[in-house]
Amino acid sequence: MTNRLVNILLVEDDEVDVMNVKRAFSKNNIQNPLFVAGNGVEALEMLNTSIVPLPRIIILDINMPKMNGIEFLKVLRETEKLKNISVFVMTTSNEDSDKIEAYNLNVAGYILKPLSFEKFISSVATLKNFWQLCEM
Amino acid sequence: MICSNILLIDSDKIDVVSTKNAFSTLCIGAMLHFAESENEAWSLLQGDHKISPTPKIILIDINQNGSSGMELLHKIRNHPDLKSILVFVITKTNNEENKVAALNLNIAGYLRKPVENGSNIDFFSRLNDYWNIIEFASEKK
Numbered sequence: 001m002t003n004r005l006v007n008i009l010l011v012e013d014d015e016v017d018v019m020n021v022k023r024a025f026s027k028n029n030i031q032n033p034l035f036v037a038g039n040g041v042e043a044l045e046m047l048n049t050s051i052v053p054l055p056r057i058i059i060l061d062i063n064m065p066k067m068n069g070i071e072f073l074k075v076l077r078e079t080e081k082l083k084n085i086s087v088f089v090m091t092t093s094n095e096d097s098d099k100i101e102a103y104n105l106n107v108a109g110y111i112l113k114p115l116s117f118e119k120f121i122s123s124v125a126t127l128k129n130f131w132q133l134c135e136m
Numbered sequence: 137m138i139c140s141n142i143l144l145i146d147s148d149k150i151d152v153v154s155t156k157n158a159f160s161t162l163c164i165g166a167m168l169h170f171a172e173s174e175n176e177a178w179s180l181l182q183g184d185h186k187i188s189p190t191p192k193i194i195l196i197d198i199n200q201n202g203s204s205g206m207e208l209l210h211k212i213r214n215h216p217d218l219k220s221i222l223v224f225v226i227t228k229t230n231n232e233e234n235k236v237a238a239l240n241l242n243i244a245g246y247l248r249k250p251v252e253n254g255s256n257i258d259f260f261s262r263l264n265d266y267w268n269i270i271e272f273a274s275e276k277k
Binding site: 077083084086094096099100103104106108109110111112123126127129130132133134135136 | 219220222240244265271272273
């Protein structure tokens with residue numbers, strides 16, 4: 001999958017976390033174009049106007065201002081042209097309620113952000129290996 | 137580490153043995169259940185032989201014409217107690233129509249099954265690594 005370099009959208013409000021994802025992508029030699037939105041509203045705007053072709057993967061934070069991850073997911077799943085995008089939640093929220101809502105909206109996985117950068121790199125490597133099995 | 141029940145739906149007995157071997161070789165801690173058909177799978181999910189707790193992961197092998205698997209996927213997605221299950225579709229064939237239909241039902245991955253000897257272990261090893269980084273809600277009491 002990553003060989004075809006599908007676009008990836010990261011929806012994340014924390015600048016440090018955005019930087020960590022970019023660094024982890026670089027360390028794992030993930031060369032897919034990465035687009036970044038700071039919240040759900042911005043992400044929907046980008047999906048509806050500027051990202052061509054549409055991303056096949058969204059990495060989604062939960063706790064964000066304006067429109068949080070769960071609210072964004074609900075809109076995504078109700079929008080015909082966006083509803084089939086694979087969503088991977090990456091968050092610090094360990095709340096069961098968030099996990100239940102996310103899986104009810106059919107995310108492909110719910111990942112807790114590891115505390116150390118080394119573990120974060122390793123999680124992204126695992127994601128990359130999984131993405132390489134997937135046809136999108 | 138994934139300790140859930142996993143349900144595999146695959147009509148090919150040789151593939152089932154091969155998957156069983158891969159799980160054993162990789163020491164995957166999940167309890168693997170098997171169904172040969174959609175009906176048998178439904179019985180394990182909702183019928184007389186219901187698996188408890190409900191599997192968190194389902195692997196569906198979809199054949200060339202998609203007749204086996206797609207209907208089950210629809211039923212799972214339309215059932216209130218099953219719709220949130222993580223479903224991975226595994227296939228040996230290149231059928232764009234099946235792929236689009238499965239992705240529209242928000243499966244977690246449309247995976248091409250390896251055909252070369254030995255690559256089955258690598259395939260399930262990567263899948264297992266992925267299962268081990270994802271979180272699930274606590275079991276319902």
